[in-house]
Amino acid sequence: MPPRSDAWRRQLIALRRHLDRWLFRVGPPETAPIVLGQRRIFVLPTPAGLAFATALLVMLIASINYNLSLGYALVFLLGGVSVASIVHAFRNLLHLSFTPGRAEPVFAGERASFHIVVANHRPARRPALRLTARGTVVPFEIGAGDSADLIVPAVTAGRGWMALGRVRIETTYPLGLIRAWSVLVPEQRCLVYPAPEPTPPPLPEGASRNLGRRTGSAGDDDFAGLRTHQPADSPRHVAWKTLARGGPMLTKQFSGMDGGEIHLDWSTLPAELGTEARLSRMTAWIVAAGQRGLAFSLALPDVRIATGRGSEHSANCLRRLALFGTDAADA
Amino acid sequence: MRDTHSPTRTQFGWLLAAVSATLAPHAIELPYWLVILCAGLIAIRSTLLWRRGKPPRQLLILLVAVAAGIGVRFEFGHFFGKDPGVALLAVLLCLKLLESRTTRDLRAAVLLAYFLQVGLFFYSQTPGIAALALAGALLTTTTLLSLEDAAARPAAQLRTSAVLLAQGLPFMLVLFVLFPRVQGPLWGLPSDAYSGMTGLSDTMTPGSISQLGLSDAIAFRAEFSDTPPPPSQRYWRGPVLTRYDGRSWRPGFSTIAAAPRYAPSGRAYEYRLTLEPHNQPWLLALDFPAANIPKTRYADDFRLLAEQPVRMRTRFDLRSYPATAVGKDENAIVLAEARRLPANFNPRSTRLAQEIAAEAPDSAAILARILERLQGMDLTYTVSPPLLGTHAVDEFLFDTRQGFCEHFASAFVFLMRAAGVPARVVTGYQGGEINPVDGSLVVRQSDAHAWAEVWFTGRGWVRVDPTALSAPARIESGLSAALGDWDALPLLRRPGMDWLREVRHRWEALSNTWNQWVLGYNPDRQRDLLERIGFPQPDWRTLAMLLGTSAAGLMMLLLAWAFALRRRRDPLDAVWARFSRKLARHGAARHPWEGPLDYGKRLAMTFPERAEPLRTISEDYARLRYGAEPADPRSVRLLARSIRRLKLK
Numbered sequence: 001m002p003p004r005s006d007a008w009r010r011q012l013i014a015l016r017r018h019l020d021r022w023l024f025r026v027g028p029p030e031t032a033p034i035v036l037g038q039r040r041i042f043v044l045p046t047p048a049g050l051a052f053a054t055a056l057l058v059m060l061i062a063s064i065n066y067n068l069s070l071g072y073a074l075v076f077l078l079g080g081v082s083v084a085s086i087v088h089a090f091r092n093l094l095h096l097s098f099t100p101g102r103a104e105p106v107f108a109g110e111r112a113s114f115h116i117v118v119a120n121h122r123p124a125r126r127p128a129l130r131l132t133a134r135g136t137v138v139p140f141e142i143g144a145g146d147s148a149d150l151i152v153p154a155v156t157a158g159r160g161w162m163a164l165g166r167v168r169i170e171t172t173y174p175l176g177l178i179r180a181w182s183v184l185v186p187e188q189r190c191l192v193y194p195a196p197e198p199t200p201p202p203l204p205e206g207a208s209r210n211l212g213r214r215t216g217s218a219g220d221d222d223f224a225g226l227r228t229h230q231p232a233d234s235p236r237h238v239a240w241k242t243l244a245r246g247g248p249m250l251t252k253q254f255s256g257m258d259g260g261e262i263h264l265d266w267s268t269l270p271a272e273l274g275t276e277a278r279l280s281r282m283t284a285w286i287v288a289a290g291q292r293g294l295a296f297s298l299a300l301p302d303v304r305i306a307t308g309r310g311s312e313h314s315a316n317c318l319r320r321l322a323l324f325g326t327d328a329a330d331a
Numbered sequence: 332m333r334d335t336h337s338p339t340r341t342q343f344g345w346l347l348a349a350v351s352a353t354l355a356p357h358a359i360e361l362p363y364w365l366v367i368l369c370a371g372l373i374a375i376r377s378t379l380l381w382r383r384g385k386p387p388r389q390l391l392i393l394l395v396a397v398a399a400g401i402g403v404r405f406e407f408g409h410f411f412g413k414d415p416g417v418a419l420l421a422v423l424l425c426l427k428l429l430e431s432r433t434t435r436d437l438r439a440a441v442l443l444a445y446f447l448q449v450g451l452f453f454y455s456q457t458p459g460i461a462a463l464a465l466a467g468a469l470l471t472t473t474t475l476l477s478l479e480d481a482a483a484r485p486a487a488q489l490r491t492s493a494v495l496l497a498q499g500l501p502f503m504l505v506l507f508v509l510f511p512r513v514q515g516p517l518w519g520l521p522s523d524a525y526s527g528m529t530g531l532s533d534t535m536t537p538g539s540i541s542q543l544g545l546s547d548a549i550a551f552r553a554e555f556s557d558t559p560p561p562p563s564q565r566y567w568r569g570p571v572l573t574r575y576d577g578r579s580w581r582p583g584f585s586t587i588a589a590a591p592r593y594a595p596s597g598r599a600y601e602y603r604l605t606l607e608p609h610n611q612p613w614l615l616a617l618d619f620p621a622a623n624i625p626k627t628r629y630a631d632d633f634r635l636l637a638e639q640p641v642r643m644r645t646r647f648d649l650r651s652y653p654a655t656a657v658g659k660d661e662n663a664i665v666l667a668e669a670r671r672l673p674a675n676f677n678p679r680s681t682r683l684a685q686e687i688a689a690e691a692p693d694s695a696a697i698l699a700r701i702l703e704r705l706q707g708m709d710l711t712y713t714v715s716p717p718l719l720g721t722h723a724v725d726e727f728l729f730d731t732r733q734g735f736c737e738h739f740a741s742a743f744v745f746l747m748r749a750a751g752v753p754a755r756v757v758t759g760y761q762g763g764e765i766n767p768v769d770g771s772l773v774v775r776q777s778d779a780h781a782w783a784e785v786w787f788t789g790r791g792w793v794r795v796d797p798t799a800l801s802a803p804a805r806i807e808s809g810l811s812a813a814l815g816d817w818d819a820l821p822l823l824r825r826p827g828m829d830w831l832r833e834v835r836h837r838w839e840a841l842s843n844t845w846n847q848w849v850l851g852y853n854p855d856r857q858r859d860l861l862e863r864i865g866f867p868q869p870d871w872r873t874l875a876m877l878l879g880t881s882a883a884g885l886m887m888l889l890l891a892w893a894f895a896l897r898r899r900r901d902p903l904d905a906v907w908a909r910f911s912r913k914l915a916r917h918g919a920a921r922h923p924w925e926g927p928l929d930y931g932k933r934l935a936m937t938f939p940e941r942a943e944p945l946r947t948i949s950e951d952y953a954r955l956r957y958g959a960e961p962a963d964p965r966s967v968r969l970l971a972r973s974i975r976r977l978k979l980k
Contacts, residue, residue: 076506
């Protein structure tokens with residue numbers, strides 16, 4: 001692309017941003033819940049509305065020319081209907097309230113799902129609504145006094161925080177002649193973990209500690225006994241059979257869990273690996289360790305996480321990896 | 332993107348209903364082959380919809396379109412004007428219906444349907460047609476709505492579009508009254524614009540008026556400010572016919588001036604004439620109209636003329652003096668024409684007139700004897716007289732002896748002229764019926780009449796109605812009284828149909844109001860109305876100001892409606908929201924995810940001195956909101972009161 005056109009495009013984007021801020025009041029992300037007031041709902045005719053207006057004009061001219069009193073009346077009635085339809089479209093969005101729901105962390109390349117709860121406090125149905133975010137259009141409607149839990153899918157590419165960004169809510173109800181819309185930027189983001197390496201080398205078990213070798217690589221799954229359940233324990237290791245028999249909630253202990261402590265260390269990875277490749281490999285390892293219920297510690301150039309196990313520990317470590325090297329790492 | 336969806340059956344069903352409702356009233360005016368074609372296309376589409384079939388190939392549809400276009404060209408001879416225009420639109424709509432595959436096609440069909448609803452008014456603007464067009468508009472609007480809100484039930488779709496039309500209605504009224512009216516046409520109208528207007532023509536041949544006698548259509552209405560004149564004086568003057576060629580009567584030499592050629596005298600009648608369009612300049616005023624009537628001119632045969640042919644229903648405020656003496660100093664050319672007869676016609680009548688003239692001393696005696704002879708001839712008045720040959724007057728007087736008013740007038744004028752007295756035929760309407768509901772005098776086409784005028788030195792033109800000799804009831808009581816039972820009369824003119832006439836009177840009084848206020852609302856009436864409500868000399872700026880103000884007012888009402896429903900929310904929710912707001916002011920706003928019980932616990936910890944009431948309020952709310960029993964208004968009120976009384980530091 002020639003640089004001149006590139007400059008044009010940049011200017012165009014800047015102009016659009018300016019217009020957004022000044023005309024459509026699109027500002028920084030807002031904290032929940034967002035209620036659509038009359039100042040942020042906009043209405044304009046659709047192409048079908050313009051065609052309708054042209055048709056009305058032609059009908060009016062015919063009525064004048066042939067002195068058709070009832071022709072005037074019908075044209076004016078339809079004109080009145082289209083004016084009323086502006087108010088209907090506006091009313092269909094008015095006072096809708098948006099609450100960002102959860103967005104579970106995903107691995108890069110997977111599809112993220114942003115949940116948005118749209119509530120209708122009016123005791124009347126709101127039909128034919130459309131929500132557009134991240135290039136996806138979600139059509140929906142809400143019953144009287146009801147709310148809708150919308151899921152906006154988004155394709156993830158890189159690790160880190162992914163914001164939902166601009167959300168456009170629009171409707172062409174009731175006649176398709178008028179489009180009412182509003183743009184909002186809810187404070188909602190989804191954490192994207194690095195993509196796990198597809199075929200990672202085996203876990204560096206006992207690499208730093210000889211004690212681990214005693215039980216052997218297969219010893220991880222050897223059942224070693226039961227102990228009282230603690231909230232941090234993985235549900236995978238709950239002794240469901242005991243529980244089902246009416247016994248107390250117990251956690252199964254495996255020999256590997258006690259012995260094979262794993263250190264995932266940034267500095268021990270091969271030197272030829274780049275930053276992202278290292279992150280990918282460590283992600284894969286954390287996933288593998290989590291699946292097997294192993295305890296591990298994580299050492300990154302800027303932070304060190306002590307040994308732990310369970311989903312919370314894994315999530316914490318993955319989060320560090322996801323935000324590695326970004327400003328938001330401490331958030 | 333969305334427009335390329337294929338429509339659902341409900342959406343298509345609405346469009347089919349809308350198109351059928353719109354086209355059905357058109358069936359009367361459209362050529363029969365076109366009606367059959369349209370009905371067939373709609374039927375095919377309905378079947379396809381029922382069986383979920385695919386629409387036919389586009390090439391086939393194109394061929395049908397071209398064939399229909401050629402047919403319209405043959406039928407009307409051209410493509411321009413309202414008749415071929417409406418015909419083409421109707422075919423186009425049906426074809427569009429057939430080939431529609433996407434919602435965008437449906438939108439295009441919807442616009443065509445709206446056009447055809449306006450097209451209905453080319454032919455008729457009665458309240459009935461208005462109701463049909465309104466029904467069509469409702470169905471068409473429902474089609475548009477169903478395209479947006481496909482999920483709603485059909486009954487709900489119909490209701491919403493009815494709500495939209497109801498909300499559009501005030502805008503319609505305001506625009507109808509205040510939109511600056513322009514007197515059309517804006518440009519030259521196609522030649523067929525005034526087809527279908529009935530009324531008197533300016534030639535009279537045997538049978539031309541009896542043809543009108545079969546029509547019940549209204550010619551004009553007159554509302555007298557005082558008592559109307561007696562039936563024998565209700566002569567409404569149309570064309571005056573002087574030239575005779577043995578068969579037809581045509582107008583003679585006549586000049587037009589800005590003032591009448593007579594001095595009105597005697598009793599005056601004031602009335603408002605509402606004339607149906609007849610595409611002719613004459614106004615059918617009662618004999619003889621006063622001077623200085625605005626927007627009119629005076630012909631020297633005593634007709635009152637409009638400046639242009641009357642092409643729409645028009646009102647005139649008139650005054651007439653039936654007792655005025657006219658034509659004492661008649662032009663010699665006019666008198667010469669009024670004596671002239673074509674040679675070699677009606678020898679028997681000519682002989683009779685010459686015999687009478689030879690015996691009589693003056694014109695008055697000639698008139699008296701001719702009337703006497705006519706009365707003695709036992710002539711019968713009928714709406715369906717036998718056909719006459721070359722010597723029409725002879726055959727009527729001596730052979731068939733049956734005739735309508737034009738036969739009587741024609742024969743009488745012939746005899747007078749043959750006896751050397753100037754005479755001429757006057758056509759117009761005679762009589763009329765008072766509508767007991769609103770008191771207006773209704774004159775129909777069946778009241779069309781022909782009579783005669785005879786000129787005497789020193790007296791001028793004198794009206795003589797020869798029909799009155801044989802059928803005096805025609806003049807006093809109208810056509811039905813004068814005719815025997817066996818004649819083919821319009822249904823409502825037959826005796827014994829009184830109850831039907833009563834219904835008709837009511838209907839016509841209503842439609843008169845409709846005509847005056849709805850159809851006849853024009854620039855003049857608009858000005859009158861605005862002056863009456865306090866805007867002297869309104870111009871377009873006044874109209875724009877009034878229009879803007881009223882439209883803005885209506886818009887505010889609609890917006891108030893849009894906002895209003897929010898306030899009607901659940902009272903319990905409102906109470907809880909008030910509580911949350913109150914605590915937010917004290918720095919303890921409820922978190923969006925926080926339930927009432929958790930919130931109550933947190934508040935109790937934040938405000939330990941008010942812990943008890945705070946926890947009670949939260950628990951009460953939770954019980955009322957999520958309890959098995961629905962919240963009763965009394966408990967909600969109690970909760971509201973305890974929230975009001977809650978004091979925080």
